[in-house]
Every structure is written in C-alpha cells, then in structure tokens.
Amino acid sequence: MSPLDLKKGSSKKSAYDLRTPFSDVNERHTLAVLVDNVDGVLARVIGLFSGRGYNIDSLTVAEVDHTGHRSRITVVTTGTPQVIVQIKHQLERMVVVHEVHDLTVEGASVERELALVKVRGTGDLRVEALRTAEVFRARVMDTTLQSFVFELTGAPEKVDAFVELMVPLGLVEVARTGVAAIARGAE
Amino acid sequence: MTRMSGAEIVVKALKDQGVDTVFGYPGGAVLPIYDAIFQQNDIRHILVRHEQAATHAAEGYARSTGKPGIVLVTSGPGATNAVTGLTDALLDSIPLVVLSGQVPTFMIGNDAFQEADTVGITRPCTKHNWLVKDTDNLANTLHQAFHVATSGRPGPVLIDIPKDVQFADGTYVKPEKANKGHYAPQVKGDVDAITQAVELLETAKRPILYTGGGVINSGTAASQLLRELVGETGFPITSTLMGLGAYPASGEAWLGMLGMHGTYEANMAMHDCDAMICIGARFDDRITGRTDAFSPKSKKVHIDIDPSSINKIIRVDVPIVGDIAHVLEDMLRIWKARGRKTRSEEVAKWWKKIDGWREKQCLSYEQKGPIIKPQYALQRLEALTKKYDRYITTEVGQHQMWAAQYLGFEDPHRWMTSGGLGTMGYGFPSSIGVQIAHPESLVINVAGEASWLMNMQELGTAMQFRAPVKQFILNNERLGMVRQWQELLHGERYSSSWSESLPDFVKLAEAFGAKGIQCSDPDGLDDAIMEMIEHDGPVVFDCLVEKHENCFPMIPSGKAHNEMLLGDASTQGAIQAGGAVMV
Numbered sequence: 036m037s038p039l040d041l042k043k044g045s046s047k048k049s050a051y052d053l054r055t056p057f058s059d060v061n062e063r064h065t066l067a068v069l070v071d072n073v074d075g076v077l078a079r080v081i082g083l084f085s086g087r088g089y090n091i092d093s094l095t096v097a098e099v100d101h102t103g104h105r106s107r108i109t110v111v112t113t114g115t116p117q118v119i120v121q122i123k124h125q126l127e128r129m130v131v132v133h134e135v136h137d138l139t140v141e142g143a144s145v146e147r148e149l150a151l152v153k154v155r156g157t158g159d160l161r162v163e164a165l166r167t168a169e170v171f172r173a174r175v176m177d178t179t180l181q182s183f184v185f186e187l188t189g190a191p192e193k194v195d196a197f198v199e200l201m202v203p204l205g206l207v208e209v210a211r212t213g214v215a216a217i218a219r220g221a222e
Numbered sequence: 223m224t225r226m227s228g229a230e231i232v233v234k235a236l237k238d239q240g241v242d243t244v245f246g247y248p249g250g251a252v253l254p255i256y257d258a259i260f261q262q263n264d265i266r267h268i269l270v271r272h273e274q275a276a277t278h279a280a281e282g283y284a285r286s287t288g289k290p291g292i293v294l295v296t297s298g299p300g301a302t303n304a305v306t307g308l309t310d311a312l313l314d315s316i317p318l319v320v321l322s323g324q325v326p327t328f329m330i331g332n333d334a335f336q337e338a339d340t341v342g343i344t345r346p347c348t349k350h351n352w353l354v355k356d357t358d359n360l361a362n363t364l365h366q367a368f369h370v371a372t373s374g375r376p377g378p379v380l381i382d383i384p385k386d387v388q389f390a391d392g393t394y395v396k397p398e399k400a401n402k403g404h405y406a407p408q409v410k411g412d413v414d415a416i417t418q419a420v421e422l423l424e425t426a427k428r429p430i431l432y433t434g435g436g437v438i439n440s441g442t443a444a445s446q447l448l449r450e451l452v453g454e455t456g457f458p459i460t461s462t463l464m465g466l467g468a469y470p471a472s473g474e475a476w477l478g479m480l481g482m483h484g485t486y487e488a489n490m491a492m493h494d495c496d497a498m499i500c501i502g503a504r505f506d507d508r509i510t511g512r513t514d515a516f517s518p519k520s521k522k523v524h525i526d527i528d529p530s531s532i533n534k535i536i537r538v539d540v541p542i543v544g545d546i547a548h549v550l551e552d553m554l555r556i557w558k559a560r561g562r563k564t565r566s567e568e569v570a571k572w573w574k575k576i577d578g579w580r581e582k583q584c585l586s587y588e589q590k591g592p593i594i595k596p597q598y599a600l601q602r603l604e605a606l607t608k609k610y611d612r613y614i615t616t617e618v619g620q621h622q623m624w625a626a627q628y629l630g631f632e633d634p635h636r637w638m639t640s641g642g643l644g645t646m647g648y649g650f651p652s653s654i655g656v657q658i659a660h661p662e663s664l665v666i667n668v669a670g671e672a673s674w675l676m677n678m679q680e681l682g683t684a685m686q687f688r689a690p691v692k693q694f695i696l697n698n699e700r701l702g703m704v705r706q707w708q709e710l711l712h713g714e715r716y717s718s719s720w721s722e723s724l725p726d727f728v729k730l731a732e733a734f735g736a737k738g739i740q741c742s743d744p745d746g747l748d749d750a751i752m753e754m755i756e757h758d759g760p761v762v763f764d765c766l767v768e769k770h771e772n773c774f775p776m777i778p779s780g781k782a783h784n785e786m787l788l789g790d791a792s793t794q795g796a797i798q799a800g801g802a803v804m805v
C-alpha cells in the first residue's frame with residue numbers, strides 16, 4: 036500500500052463514520068430522532084428536511100418520556116448514502132436533538148405501522164373482505180351491515196398488501212400512522 | 223433568589239455575559255427593555271437607522287472582537303428587518319444574540335398590531351431560536367442563547383420576548399447557575415484520524431493548506447498554531463475569502479486567496495496537489511468550481527467543528543471533527559514526536575512549480591491614462607494605510623474581490639466581508655460596529671456605489687455616535703459584478719446594471735454633517751486618501767474609477783480550477799450553457 040493510501044474514513048471514535056464509500060444509489064433508511072418536546076420542535080425537524088431538499092416518506096412523533104419531556108420522531112427517508120449521513124449530521128447539530136439513530140445501519144430493527152381500513156360491501160364481497168382480514172390478522176373495530184373498519188398492525192409492506200387487496204372488495208378510506216421502529220436486542 | 227422584571231432580567235443577563243454594546247431600534251413591543259437600558263450605564267445602546275444595519279453592525283463588532291454581537295429590535299417589522307443579517311451571520315458562522323420584542327402572550331395568534339411569527343420566520347436563519355412565554359425561564363434562556371451562539375460552530379440565535387413577559391416579575395439566575403442544556407459540540411479531534419493526517423504531512427510531495435473562516439472563529443490560538451505549522455513544514459498555504467488574515471499576507475508561504483477570483487498560483491496548486499489539508503473551510507462552490515474536476519489527484523484531510531460540513535460537497539479521505547486550535551495543537555505535537563518529517567526535496571520541487579505559476583503575475587494591471595483603475599485605487603489605499611491599526615470591511619461586488627486581492631491582511635479579525643450570503647449593504651453598518659468596538663483604530667469600508675446606497679442611512683448613526691468610519695467608494699456607476707456577468711454570459715446586454723441617478727456623494731455626506739471627498743485623478747489620489755485618513759470624523763470618499771473594468775482571474779461557473787480566465791482576451795466563449803445556469 037502506498038503511504039498515501041490512507042484508509043477511508045476515520046476511526047470509530049470519530050463523530051464521523053463512513054460506512055460505504057459514496058454510491059449514487061438511493062437507499063431507504065429509518066431514523067429514530069430523540070428530541071426535547073418543546074414548542075416548534077416538529078417544525079424545526081420538518082423544516083430541515085424541506086429546506087435542504089431531503090425526502091420524508093413517513094413520519095411519526097409522540098412523547099415517549101413524560102417526565103423528561105422527550106419525544107421520539109421516526110422518519111423514513113430515501114437518499115444516497117452521502118445524503119443519509121448528511122441528514123443524520125444535520126439533525127445531530129440541532130439544539131433540540133439528543134440522539135439520532137439510523138436503525139437501518141445500526142443492526143436489526145423492527146418496524147411496525149398501524150392502519151385503520153374502512154371497506155363497504157355486501158354479499159360475497161363482504162365475506163371475502165372478512166376472510167382476507169383474518170389471513171392478515173386484522174381485527175374488526177367497527178361493523179355495520181354494509182361495512183367494516185379493520186385495524187391492522189404490521190410492517191409497511193404488509194399494510195400496503197392488505198390495502199391493495201381491499202380495493203376490489205370496496206375500500207373506502209385508509210388511515211395510517213406511519214412507521215414506528217426500534218432496534219432488536221437487549222440494548 | 224433575586225426577583226425582578228423581565229426587562230431588568232434582560233439587562234442583567236447581558237451585563238453578566240460581559241456585554242458592553244447593543245445595536246438596536248426601539249418600538250412598542252420592546253419599550254420595557256429600552257426603559258431598563260435607560261436606567262443604567264454599563265451597556266451602551268447604539269441607535270441604528272434600520273434594523274438590518276443593527277445586525278450587520280453587530281456582525282462587524284463580533285468579527286473584529288471575537289465576542290458575540292448583540293441586537294435589540296421590536297416585534298413585526300423590527301424583527302423581519304433583521305432577517306437578512308441573521309441569514310448573513312448564519313452562512314458566515316458569526317455569533318449574534320438577537321432579542322426581539324413580541325406582542326403579549328395573550329394576543330399571540332390574533333394578528334395583533336405588529337405581530338409576526340418571528341420564531342417561525344427566523345427558524346431557518348438562526349442556529350436556534352426561542353419564544354419565552356414565562357419570565358421565570360427568561361434568564362436561563364438568555365444564558366443558554368449565549369452558550370449556543372458562541373460554542374461549536376458559532377452562529378446567530380434569536381430570543382423572542384412578549385411584552386407581558388418583559389413587564390412581569392421573575393427569578394434571575396446567574397450564568398454560572400444557569401442550565402445551558404445538553405448542547406456541547408465535540409472540540410477534541412480523534413487522535414487516530416489526526417495521526418493519519420500527520421502521516422499525510424510526512425509523505426506528501428505536493429501539499430497545500432487550504433484554510434477558511436473556521437481558523438478565525440476558533441480564536442487567535444488557532445492562527446498562531448497555523449503559522450507554526452506553515453513555518454515548520456514550509457508548505458504553501460491559501461485561504462478562502464473568510465479566512466484572510468489567519469496567515470499573514472506578507473508570509474513567504476502565502477499564495478493569495480483561492481477560488482472564483484483567487485490567484486492563479488493558489489488555484490493551480492489546489493488542482494495539482496497530492497495532499498490537501500482543509501482547515502476550517504467548507505468546500506463552498508466559490509472555491510471548488512466544477513466539483514467533479516476538483517483537485518483530482520489529492521488525498522484530502524478536512525478539519526471542521528461541524529460534522530455536517532464534512533463530505534457534504536467533496537469526498538475526503540481523513541475527516542477530523544473538532545475545534546481547529548485543539549486539532550492543530552495535537553497535530554503539531556504528534557508530528558513533532560514522530561520526528562518532524564516532511565519530504566523536503568519533493569516539496570522544494572513543488573515550490574519551483576508554484577513559483578512558475580507565480581510568474582504569471584495574475585494580478586498585474588496597467589494604470590495608464592487619466593482614469594483611476596479600481597485596482598490602483600486599492601493598491602494606493604493599501605500602501606497608505608498599511609502602517610495604521612487598520613480594519614477593513616467591504617460591500618459586495620467587484621470592489622469586494624479587488625479588496626481581497628489587493629489588500630494584505632497580517633492578522634485575524636481585521637477583515638469583515640459578507641462571504642456566504644453576499645449581502646450588498648453589509649459593509650457600511652459593519653464598519654460602524656467595528657469602529658464602536660475599536661474607537662481609536664482606522665476603519666475603512668471598501669464599497670461599490672450601488673451596495674453603499676443600500677444602507678446609506680447609517681451616516682446618521684456614524685455621526686451621532688462619532689464613529690469616524692471611512693467609506694471608500696469605488697464608483698464605477700455600474701452594478702459592476704452584474705455587468706461583468708452580463709458581458710461574459712448574456713451577450714453584453716446590460717439589463718438594469720447601470721447605477722443611474724446617483725447622488726452627489728459629497729453633498730450627501732455634507733447633508734449628514736460628514737465630510738465628502740471626490741477624486742477622479744490618479745495623480746491626486748494619494749493626497750485625497752491622506753485627507754480621508756486624517757479627517758477626524760466619518761468620510762464618504764467618492765472615488766471615480768474605470769467603468770468597464772472586469773475582475774480577474776475568474777473561474778467561470780461550471781469550470782475547473784485549471785480553466786481560469788486571466789484577462790479580457792481569454793473571455794470569448796468561455797462560459798458555456800452548462801455553466802450559465804449556475805450562479
């Protein structure tokens with residue numbers, strides 16, 4: 036190795052960690068952002084994304100620590116690895132942000148989304164909708180003689196698949212929470 | 223536990239933070255704070271003539287002292303007028319603490335008189351901002367604001383204070399007792415990464431140090447360490463517009479400024495080097511030119527306190543997150559401990575090559591005939607003011623680039639210019655801020671006639687507060703930089719780039735009680751400049767210069783460092799469609 040061939044990136048201890056050399060392929064990443072739950076915190080985070088032209092595919096937010104007033108924002112975003120690292124650093128330097136975890140690269144994680152799906156129909160369509168719901172382990176939250184409201188929890192792809200199947204069976208309306216995500220394991 | 227009104231808390235917190243000067247403009251929503259200022263003598267209030275000028279004056283104060291600049295404005299229009307200065311300070315990493323009045327909390331959201339969503343408007347142009355709804359939180363927030371503005375990568379912060387919060391009583395806490403929150407950027411660099419950078423110093427055949435405003439923001443120790451690094455290694459050094467003065471212009475290793483209007487030798491060295499040490503600069507588009515052709519043969523080290531600056535534009539090999547002074551200290555220590563090695567023979571060959579580029583004399587020009595060339599005016603200004611305790615500010619345009627090229631800066635904190643935002647109207651108020659901080663020094667604003675008119679109302683401020691600032695206007699009766707681009711890019715169609723109906727600058731100065739000087743004769747220039755320097759008071763110097771001079775060297779947009787234009791002869795067809803869309 037020539038003496039000028041230094042290894043890419045700096046050591047692990049550095050705040051900067053280059054995972055992959057730069058690629059131009061877009062990747063989907065799920066970020067967990069722990070923030071102070073103060074006035075305007077969501078506007079700040081969203082403003083960063085819109086102001087710098089980053090994508091938001093899904094966003095969820097709720098206070099997770101009521102005594103410390105911490106909220107957890109889960110953002111699903113797409114971008115090249117370089118952009119994803121930029122987003123992480125841009126978030127980390129905000130005064131309201133405590134921690135940013137890129138769950139997509141920090142090891143295995145679980146992602147779940149909750150959906151409420153309203154379907155209208157009678158006869159065979161109604162029977163088929165209920166059967167499909169059982170296959171997906173969706174629960175019936177409300178029913179009338181012409182309709183169901185199903186509650187479904189699962190990975191976003193599962194919710195997508197369920198909603199697609201409901202279209203010919205009389206889909207009326209869908210409400211989705213967006214993704215909540217957490218790392219697997221004891222840590 | 224001391225109880226006092228919110229307005230008194232503001233003044234007390236400013237005093238405890240060591241503030242001696244506030245730049246501002248009153249209005250209904252800040253009257254309680256103005257009342258508290260009236261009743262004390264430790265903090266001086268400088269009444270500007272427009273809130274934008276308050277922010278730029280505070281920037282000048284901050285950049286020339288290293289302390290944060292303080293601004294006080296009223297709600298609504300007062301706050302919106304401050305937006306340009308906040309954005310300017312954000313892009314140039316200047317610490318400002320801006321206090322704005324707000325309508326009382328119980329009226330917020332009602333479209334009350336002079337209500338504006340100030341925290342909403344200024345969120346993207348501040349490092350952080352706060353709306354204080356409870357007087358008991360006020361002292362803490364103020365102290366936290368100073369902490370955020372001045373630590374890590376410095377920047378502007380804003381605190382919006384509703385009028386009822388200023389009137390109500392609350393508890394004061396001292397800075398030492400305040401809860402500053404968890405914001406604490408890393409200042410020590412990673413030793414492994416610094417060691418890798420040292421290895422690069424040791425093995426580089428064609429090294430270059432590329433420095434920026436981060437060196438100046440880090441403090442005088444950083445400039446000292448930088449000088450030591452250059453002195454010990456003998457490596458060539460260049461700097462961005464923002465970093466001028468960190469290394470002395472008279473230093474042997476100095477290549478001049480780099481970038482769009484940088485010197486031939488600096489840009490060629492950036493392009494051909496094999497090791498680039500970027501210290502507190504951010505690979506801005508004015509520096510890199512075409513990014514895919516930027517310094518293709520080099521290994522790059524980037525030292526920056528802001529991790530988000532690293533790998534944002536240019537991919538680097540050795541990223542080091544930390545404060546410049548801390549990192550340079552470690553770097554020098556490690557390099558010395560390993561035996562102070564450089565490849566001196568190879569570096570000497572590199573210098574030969576650089577000397578060849580220097581021979582181009584890219585900044586040469588000819589002063590002949592009866593019309594003053596702007597370059598000549600600046601060269602004379604440099605010669606005649608060099609021995610003074612001198613501070614320079616600028617407006618934005620050709621004159622700004624010529625000032626960067628033809629004036630030499632020996633020390634940090636002596637050069638204030640709007641780099642990132644390029645704000646016309648910055649220089650005059652900034653010079654007032656500098657002069658207030660350094661009452662005995664010679665403070666000169668190198669201006670274009672068009673920029674200067676953007677904040678000319680500040681002559682009133684300069685007169686009132688006896689700030690003997692010198693306004694050195696290079697009057698080409700053109701929006702010169704715009705005209706230059708139109709010449710090169712838009713077929714010489716000079717759309718709205720004339721300065722028509724210009725005032726008589728001498729009479730204008732006199733109308734405010736200041737001194738006006740006009741000079742159009744190259745032979746009379748020295749005497750006129752001396753007259754300006756020697757006058758004890760503000761001077762407006764109307765220097766009539768060549769109207770169609772272009773600023774060279776120039777790297778056209780969309781071109782690489784080694785595709786520089788050196789003079790008018792080389793401009794034909796130089797900028798192609800791809801470059802024309804860039805700014």
Ligand SMILES: Cc1ncc(C[n+]2csc(CCOP(=O)(O)OP(=O)(O)O)c2C)c(N)n1
Nearest residue numbers: 619620621644646670671672673701702703
């Ligand atoms: C507030 C603002 N508006 C517009 C511009 C765009 N602009 C850049 S340079 C320039 C012309 C400046 O003219 P002048 O101050 O006379 O300086 P010169 O280039 O002639 O030296 C303009 C309009 C700017 N930088 N800032």
Ligand SMILES: [Mg+2]
Nearest residue numbers: 670671700702
């Ligand atoms: Mg002009």
